Amino acid sequence: MTPGARVAAAIEALDDLVARRRPAQDALKDWGLAHRFAGSKDRAAISGLVFDALRRKASAAWIMQDETSRAIVLGALRLQRGLSFEEIGSLCSGEGHSPPPLSDSEREHLLTGSLDAAPLPVAADIHDWLVPHFLTAFGDRAIEEGRALAERAPVDLRANRLKATRDKALAAMAHLNAEPTPFSPIGLRIAPGTDGRGPALAAEAAFAKGLVEIQDEGSQLASLLCAAKPGEQVLDLCAGGGGKTLALAAEMENRGQIYATDTDGRRLMPIYARLERANARNVQVRAPRGGADILGDLRRRCDLVLIDAPCTGTGTWRRNPDAKWRIRPGALAERIKAQDELLTRAADFAKPSGRIVYVTCSVLRDENEDRVSAFLQTHPQFALQSAEVMIARAELATLQPFAKNGIGLRLSPATTHTDGFYVAMLMRA
Numbered sequence: 001m002t003p004g005a006r007v008a009a010a011i012e013a014l015d016d017l018v019a020r021r022r023p024a025q026d027a028l029k030d031w032g033l034a035h036r037f038a039g040s041k042d043r044a045a046i047s048g049l050v051f052d053a054l055r056r057k058a059s060a061a062w063i064m065q066d067e068t069s070r071a072i073v074l075g076a077l078r079l080q081r082g083l084s085f086e087e088i089g090s091l092c093s094g095e096g097h098s099p100p101p102l103s104d105s106e107r108e109h110l111l112t113g114s115l116d117a118a119p120l121p122v123a124a125d126i127h128d129w130l131v132p133h134f135l136t137a138f139g140d141r142a143i144e145e146g147r148a149l150a151e152r153a154p155v156d157l158r159a160n161r162l163k164a165t166r167d168k169a170l171a172a173m174a175h176l177n178a179e180p181t182p183f184s185p186i187g188l189r190i191a192p193g194t195d196g197r198g199p200a201l202a203a204e205a206a207f208a209k210g211l212v213e214i215q216d217e218g219s220q221l222a223s224l225l226c227a228a229k230p231g232e233q234v235l236d237l238c239a240g241g242g243g244k245t246l247a248l249a250a251e252m253e254n255r256g257q258i259y260a261t262d263t264d265g266r267r268l269m270p271i272y273a274r275l276e277r278a279n280a281r282n283v284q285v286r287a288p289r290g291g292a293d294i295l296g297d298l299r300r301r302c303d304l305v306l307i308d309a310p311c312t313g314t315g316t317w318r319r320n321p322d323a324k325w326r327i328r329p330g331a332l333a334e335r336i337k338a339q340d341e342l343l344t345r346a347a348d349f350a351k352p353s354g355r356i357v358y359v360t361c362s363v364l365r366d367e368n369e370d371r372v373s374a375f376l377q378t379h380p381q382f383a384l385q386s387a388e389v390m391i392a393r394a395e396l397a398t399l400q401p402f403a404k405n406g407i408g409l410r411l412s413p414a415t416t417h418t419d420g421f422y423v424a425m426l427m428r429a
Contacts, residue, residue, distance in 0.1 A: 001038060001039075001042040001045075001097070002096060002097070002098065003091055004090075004091045004092065004093055004095070004096070004097070004098025004099065005096060005097035005098055006042060006045045006046050006049060007049060007073060007077075007091050007092070007098070007099055008097055008098055008099045009031065009035070009038070009042075009046045009097075010046050010049035010050050010053065010073050011069045011070050011073050011099060012031065012069075013027050013028055013031045013046060013050050014027075014050055014053055014054075014069035014072065014073060015069045016030070016031065017050070017322070018069060021326070023322055023323075023326070024047075024050055024051065024054060024321075024322035027050075028043070028046065028047050028050060031046070044195065044197050045195050047197070048195040048196040048197055049073060049076075049077075051196060051321050051322070052076045052077075052080040052081060052152075052196060053069075053072045053073045053076040053080075054321040054322050054324070054325065055076070055080055055125065055150040055151070055152075055317075055318075055321045056072075056075065056076045056079045056080050056125055056150060057072055057076075057125065057325060058121060058122045058125045058126070059075070059079055059115055059118065059122055059123065059125050059150075060072045060073075060074070060075025060076045060078075060079055060080075061075065062075075062113070062115065062118050062122045063075050063078070063079065063109055063110075063113025063114065063115065064106065064109045064110070064113060065105075065109055065113070066109075070099065071106075074088060074092075074102075074106060074110065075109075075110075075113070077091070078110055078113075080150075085107065085110045085111050088102070088110060089101075089102050089107070120134075120135075120142060120143060120146075123143045123146070123147070124142055124143045124145070124146025124147060124150075125146055125147065125149075125150045125324075126146050126149075126324065127324070127325070127327065129329050130314075130327075133332075133364050133365070133366060134146060134363075134364075136364075136365050136366075137363055137364055137365050138363075141414065144414050145363065145412055145413070145414045147414075148318075148412065148413035148414035149314070149315075149317040149318055149324075149363075149412075149413055149414075149420065150317070150318070150321070151318055151413060152192045152196045152318065153192070153216070153318035153319050153413075153419065154189045154190060154191050154192055154198075155189070155190040155191075155192065155198035155199065155201070155214070156181060156187055156188070156189050156190075156214070156215060156216045156217045156220070156418075157169070157173070157178070157187065157188040157189075157190070157201075157207075157212040157213065157214060157215065158184070158186050158187060158188075158212065158213045158214075158215040158220050158247060159186045159187070159188065159211070159212055160210055160211055160212060160213055160246070160250055160278050160279075161186060161250040161251070161253075162210075162249070162250050162253075162254060162278060162279045162280060163209070163210050163211050163278070163279055164206075164211040164212070166180065166185065166186055166187070166188065168211065169188055169206060169211050169212050170188060172205070172206035172211055172212075173188060173190070173204070173206055173212065176190050176199050176204075177190065177191065178190050181217040181220070182217075182398070182417070183217060183221060183396065183398050183399060183416060183418075184217045184220040184221055184224065185224075185396075186220060186224075186250075187215075187217045187220050188212065189217070201214060208277075209277075210277040210278045210279060213243070213246055213247075213274070213278065215243050215247065216316075216319075216418055216419045217416075217417075217418045217419075218315070218361075218411045218416065218418030218419040218420070218421035219243060219244065219247075219361070219419070219421065220247065221396065221399065221411065221418070221421070221423075222244065222308075222357075222359045222421050222423045223244045223247035223248060223251070224247075224251065224394050224396060225357065225390055225391070225393075225394045225396065225409070225423050225425070226244075226248060226251075226304055226306055226357045226394075227390075227393045227394045228248045228251045228252050228256075228304055229251075229252065229256075229303075230252050230253045230255035230256055231252075231255050231256040232252065232256045232303040232304055233256060233257055233259075233298075233301055233302050233303050233304075234248055234252070234256065234257065234258045234259070234302065234303065234304045234305075234306065235258075235259045235261070235295070235298055235302045235304070235305045235306065235346075235349050236248065236258060236259065236260045236261070236306045236308070237261060237262075237305060237306060237307050237308075237342060237345070237346055237349075238262055238263075238306075238307060238308045238309060238310065238342065239260035239261055239262050239267075239268060239271060239285075239308070240262055240267045240268070240271075240308070241267065241268075241270040241271055241274065242260060242268075242270065242271035242274050242275065242283075244306060244308055244359075245258055245260045245271065245275075245280075245283055246274060246275070246278050246280055248306070249275075249278070249280035249281075249282055249283055250278070250280070252282060254279075254280065254281045254282045255282060256282055257282055257283075257284060258282055258283045258284070259283075259284050259286055259295070259298060260283055260284070260285050260286065261285070261286040261287070261288070261294065261295065262287075262288070263288060264288075265287040265288050268285060268287050271283075271285060272285065295349065298349050299348050299349055300348070300349070300350070300351045300352075301349070301351055302349045302350055302351055302354055303351065303354050303355070304350075304354065304355055304356075304357065305346040305349045305350050305354070305355070305356045305357070306356075306357050306359065307342050307343065307346050307356065307357070307358045307359065308359045308360075309335075309338070309339045309342055309358065309359065309360050309367075309371075310335060310338055310339070311335050311339070311360040311361060311362040311367050312327055312331060312332055312335055312362050312364065312367065313327075313361055313362065314327075314361075314362045314363050314364055314420060315360070315361040315362050315363050315411075315412065315419045315420020315421055315422075316361050316419050316420070317420075318413060318419060319419070332364070332366060332367070335362075335367060336366060336367060336371065339360070339367060339371045340371060340374060340375070343356070343358060343371065343372075343375040343379075344375070344378075344379075346358075347375075347379055347381075347382065347428075350382075350428045351428070352428055352429065353427070353428060353429075354427075354428050355385070355425055355426060355427045355428070356382070356425070356426040356428075357423065357424070357425050357426075358371070358372060358408075358422075358423070358424045358425075358426065359421065359422065359423050360421070360422045361419060361420060361421055362420065362422060363410065363412055363420035363422070367422070368407075368408065368410065368422035368424070369406065369407040369408060369422075369424075372384065372407050372408060372424045372426070373407060375426070376426070381428055381429050382426040382427065382428055382429070383426070383427050383429065384407060384408075384424065384425070384426060384427075385424075385425040385426070385427055386403070387402075387403035387404065387406075387408060387409040388400065388403045389425075390409065390423070390425045391403055391409070399416075402415060402416060407424060408422055408423055408424030408425075409422070409423045409424070410422050411423075
């Protein structure tokens with residue numbers, strides 16, 4: 001396919017995504033099935049164009065003064081990819097399968113469109129209803145944080161200490177230009193390609209052999225801040241596919257015990273293969289069994305209870321830009337209810353002097369500081385550990401500049417160049 005044909009295909013896929021209100025991956029998969037002539041490189045390029053358009057959906061529509069899929073894709077080519085008016089015009093030749101030529105209005109907007117007078121939700125590329133939440137969380141940095149969440153994310157990997165040092169992993173991934181992450185002592189980073197895509201890691205020997213795991217640096221730091229030690233008894237209450245479970249097993253050097261569970265047994269399915277590949281031997285998976293009390297024997301026995309809480313995922317928009325536009329206010333209320341329930345449940349398992357570590361991949365105070373404050377008001381037997389103490393305990397001195405005089409620690413693309421994460425530690429008396 002020609003570059004122009006790929007742009008036309010992206011417009012078509014975005015039309016389908018918007019009209020049917022479906023996830024981007026579903027729309028792109030259906031497009032590929034209906035256009036089998038498109039090769040893997042074509043499909044990857046089209047996906048990159050669609051995701052870039054979704055990253056800048058509001059601001060692209062603003063500069064083009066048009067909310068059609070065509071306008072958003074063209075605006076994103078300028079805003080996200082930095083293409084000139086002439087370069088965009090050459091992609092819209094109208095020849096073959098390329099989009100029709102630019103109209104006079106499109107030419108004018110591509111040449112003169114500006115975000116200088118754009119309102120906050122447009123400048124930050126977020127939903128209108130999220131504006132007060134972003135202002136509460138970030139104040140006058142709301143636009144900066146929103147724009148950072150609209151950028152492309154690198155591919156971050158975690159060196160699996162059960163099989164390799166970071167230096168060994170870096171050597172194994174040198175052909176992909178992997179570099180050390182700035183804050184995590186076990187992280188590797190691979191910059192995205194010009195099309196926004198990362199490498200096909202499933203085909204990499206280092207990944208297949210378990211030397212590295214895919215994990216954003218923010219998630220790595222959240223795992224390290226748990227300060228799990230060999231010999232401890234650990235409960236991962238929302239283990240899902242096992243990303244943080246695996247990280248904890250490596251920090252514990254396969255000594256002690258991790259109990260990995262989740263309310264949805266289907267989410268646990270990937271963990272078994274991942275545990276085997278990583279050589280993690282101190283993990284006991286406890287899948288739900290109807291109404292059975294599968295954790296009854298762990299009450300007041302755990303040194304660490306990790307809550308990787310279900311949340312709105314606002315911190316992961318760099319990787320899931322379509323999720324930004326599908327989220328609704330009702331989803332936030334549902335997540336808050338679930339988060340409060342999980343914190344209350346976790347309190348049953350922490351032993352005296354044990355700790356709860358509460359983690360979200362959200363940047364909203366509603367899901368972070370506010371939830372921890374509400375828990376502490378009803379559970380006086382727990383005390384908040386300051387971010388400074390938490391960082392010192394994990395021996396992550398490079399994070400000290402981000403410790404504020406507040407509740408917990410927040411990471412974000414604009415400050416730490418990670419996904420958005422929140423971490424708080426609560427110690428039982």
